Amino acid sequence: MDYARQHGYPVPAIDEVSDDGTDLVMARIEGPSMVAVMSRRPWTVRQQGAVLADLHHRLHEIAAPDWVPSAPCGEGDRLLHLDLHPLNVIIGDDGPVVIDWPNASSGDGNVDIALGWILMASGDIPFGRVRAAVLGRGRALLVNSFLRGCDLTAVRRLLPAVVEWKVKDPNMTDAERQGMRRLARRFGSA
Secondary structure, eight states, X not given: OHHHHHTTOOOXXXXXEOTTSSOEEEOOOOSOBHHHHHHHOGXXXXXXXXXXXXXXXXXXXXXXXXXXXXXXXXXXXXXXXXXXXXXXXXXXXXXXXXXXXXXXXXXXXXXXXXXXXXXXXXXXXXXXXXXXXXXXXXXXXXXXXXXXXXXXXXXXXXXXXXXXXXXXXXTSOHHHHXXXXXXXXXXXXX
């Protein structure tokens, strides 16, 4: 996080790190998550998708330091978050701030974008059918806005590999895994 911050990227400032490196104290960011903003102001979904896309593009302009691990798929030398979606963006007084960095890696920025796509498009919506349909439409607007302006051909080429990596995550539900695989079959290209 400190490395990204030194490169002008919006992350909380690190105030203190324990001697063994396992604990840290960081600046508190006051504000709602991007998801909370969209739920309270659904007319901003497209705008939030564009903000998320900008955060990805800004991050991928930063060369990864040699001490971060390589991403599980794709090759490259860019700094990746590998979990950059609306729940990990806090809208603070000074704008969006990216949190939750334990998966930071080096690699192809399109891997990060593909992962953001599958997480947003395949995440469970645990509500009734009517609410799920409404949220599904909002999700489609968010994803389309997020993907606008990216190299969609390169992202689609990486989509199957990213899905095969992510479905092995024990935190994913069966429904999410099925959704990810459907997305890869529909949009992925070899």
